[in-house]
Amino acid sequence: MKAKLGVIALVVLFLGGLWLVAAPFAVGYQARGATYVDATVNDLWLGGSLAAISFVSLVIYAADALRELARRGKHSDA
């Protein structure tokens, strides 16, 4: 149950990272076609990193869970 809550938190963090990437353009403090301001650069880097880390963590979590399932299946066959 606790691990499930953690996974949900990772999903929310992934969505938060996507929001941070889109925020400068969605909120409107980055003019289109203009050079990126400091806030935009900061948001893009942090949002991208956050989304990437969350996504990689989710993939690792799913892969490890699947590996454990496969191991349990092997043991039950034997």
Add this chain to the structure above:
Amino acid sequence: MIRKFVGTVAAALAVLAGLWLMIAPFALGTQPENADWTSATQSEFFSGLGVAVVGLIGAICFAAAIYEELVVRGLVEVRQRKAEPEPEPVPVPAPQASSAELASLLAPLVEALREDLSNSGEHRRNGKAPLVGVEENR
């Protein structure tokens, strides 16, 4: 186990990222001093607050899950709370019997014992072995 550890690390990194987002407008100088918060500052601050809170919740949940698994595997012992010692019962003084009453109460018993000792080796009238013999045979 490793997946929970990875989740904990990722969530902890998210906490740090959220904290940085909260202070970034002031650290980078995009928020002018003594002025109302700009839309960029508000967006970054509240996004950072959300990221930090969610990251903290995730880190706590994953750490609790790791702890639970360690307990299940027997690698960590759960500390038991020491039970508070019960207060010792106050001894109630037994009613004092006078020595004369005690002597009169014990007299038949002493007499029976003396009789039993003097008749050791012989069967008693009711056919049972004497008390002393029984005790020695144990």
